[in-house]
Amino acid sequence: MTRTATLVVAVAMAACARAPRVTPPAPSRSMSIPEVSARALRVYREAIVIDTHNDMPSKILEDGYDPDVRHPPGFKATEGNTDFPRLVESGMTAVFMSAWVDAPYADSAGASFARASRHIDAIHAFVDRHPDRLLFATTAADVRRAKQEGKVAILIGVEGGHAIEGSLDRLRDLHARGARYLTLTWNNGNAWAGSSIGVGKTRTGGLTPFGRDVVREMNRLGMLVDLSHVSDSTYFDAIAVSTMPVIASHSSARAISDVPRNLTDDQLRAIARNGGVVNVNFYSRFIDTRYRDAIERVEETVRQARAAARASAEDSARAAARIAAMSDSLAAAIPPTPFGVLIDHIAHIATVAGVEHVGLGSDFDGVSALPLGMEDVTRLPRIAQALLDRGYSEDDVKKMLGGNMLRVMERVLGR
Numbered sequence: 283m284t285r286t287a288t289l290v291v292a293v294a295m296a297a298c299a300r301a302p303r304v305t306p307p308a309p310s311r312s313m314s315i316p317e318v319s320a321r322a323l324r325v326y327r328e329a330i331v332i333d334t335h336n337d338m339p340s341k342i343l344e345d346g347y348d349p350d351v352r353h354p355p356g357f358k359a360t361e362g363n364t365d366f367p368r369l370v371e372s373g374m375t376a377v378f379m380s381a382w383v384d385a386p387y388a389d390s391a392g393a394s395f396a397r398a399s400r401h402i403d404a405i406h407a408f409v410d411r412h413p414d415r416l417l418f419a420t421t422a423a424d425v426r427r428a429k430q431e432g433k434v435a436i437l438i439g440v441e442g443g444h445a446i447e448g449s450l451d452r453l454r455d456l457h458a459r460g461a462r463y464l465t466l467t468w469n470n471g472n473a474w475a476g477s478s479i480g481v482g483k484t485r486t487g488g489l490t491p492f493g494r495d496v497v498r499e500m501n502r503l504g505m506l507v508d509l510s511h512v513s514d515s516t517y518f519d520a521i522a523v524s525t526m527p528v529i530a531s532h533s534s535a536r537a538i539s540d541v542p543r544n545l546t547d548d549q550l551r552a553i554a555r556n557g558g559v560v561n562v563n564f565y566s567r568f569i570d571t572r573y574r575d576a577i578e579r580v581e582e583t584v585r586q587a588r589a590a591a592r593a594s595a596e597d598s599a600r601a602a603a604r605i606a607a608m609s610d611s612l613a614a615a616i617p618p619t620p621f622g623v624l625i626d627h628i629a630h631i632a633t634v635a636g637v638e639h640v641g642l643g644s645d646f647d648g649v650s651a652l653p654l655g656m657e658d659v660t661r662l663p664r665i666a667q668a669l670l671d672r673g674y675s676e677d678d679v680k681k682m683l684g685g686n687m688l689r690v691m692e693r694v695l696g697r
């Protein structure tokens with residue numbers, strides 16, 4: 283989840299903006315979208331395709347989004363990157379739906395676990411309405427069965443360690459309700475794990491002794507330890523204590539785009555030694571420095587307009603509507619991220635960590651901008667084409683599309 287609509291995220295993004303800049307390697311700037319050949323489509327259809335992070339459940343709870351009917355691609359409440367018809371059409375094998383707990387829930391007792399539970403209810407209800415084409419999954423074997431039966435496997439990942447409210451019993455409850463990963467933090471750190479940006483002045487340090495117990499209990503339960511969003515020190519602490527492969531469910535490469543949410547080359551090598559997988563986030567703001575600079579300029583313009591409106595006699599509701607419209611049109615005028623930039627991140631991780639340690643974690647329906655040609659779940663076969671175009675073997679492409687994640691799930695999730 284990477285919503286820009288909330289104040290929390292606006293603050294988080296301001297934190298990103300203060301990160302030091304490095305000169306990225308020359309990125310792919312061609313605006314061409316890969317044409318999917320018969321060969322690429324065959325490779326995609328033969329593969330187990332897994333997306334490890336999709337935020338459609340948040341759209342259901344927050345926007346009243348109906349996941350059962352087709353929507354146009356986009357980022358408004360009436361648009362989306364995912365729904366039942368397009369999931370089926372996409373031909374993907376499995377997707378982890380995110381039970382995201384926003385930071386403010388941490389401020390009231392019981393609210394964070396309750397919020398995660400509401401997401402989990404919504405995900406179960408979605409699967410239950412479509413037993414012919416969806417299959418609720420908790421193991422690698424379930425994912426293989428979905429592939430055989432021509433269904434899409436739906437799994438649950440809980441995003442934000444504050445969901446367990448400092449209790450291993452709550453962690454076990456989430457597992458019992460079907461959750462198969464926990465992202466140790468969201469943008470907010472918690473009492474036992476630090477986040478990459480420490481939104482709201484929360485922790486950015488490493489794991490506490492209780493945090494290590496959380497990782498051990500996840501290993502014991504058969505639950506994936508997800509290190510997207512966590513601080514660098516929590517990242518290395520978790521890898522040191524985990525006896526199982528870990529994942530980053532939606533993170534890209536910091537060497538290409540220097541934001542704290544992305545992973546350094548040292549972190550990529552560490553997850554490779556651990557046997558885990560980094561699943562690449564598609565969000566333009568995280569993967570494309572040019573897009574990020576442009577959207578930050580828009581945000582600065584909006585901040586100045588708000589300050590000017592406050593100092594003027596303009597009616598506040600009218601000013602808010604005017605500035606919102608200006609913000610939308612300025613953001614819409616930013617050239618989209620070329621498709622190749624997304625592939626640059628996959629290729630970089632494959633080079634540094636190895637082709638066995640990269641996968642897909644779109645962040646669909648949790649972001650406000652995506653690369654040109656990657657507007658929704660039905661566009662995933664283009665990744666197969668682009669990777670074949672870059673010279674990867676068919677076997678390697680299948681690993682990156684989901685084979686690597688299936689390997690880790692086989693090892694960690696148990697029967």
Ligand SMILES: [Zn+2]
Nearest residue numbers: 283284441532
């Ligand atoms: Zn997220």
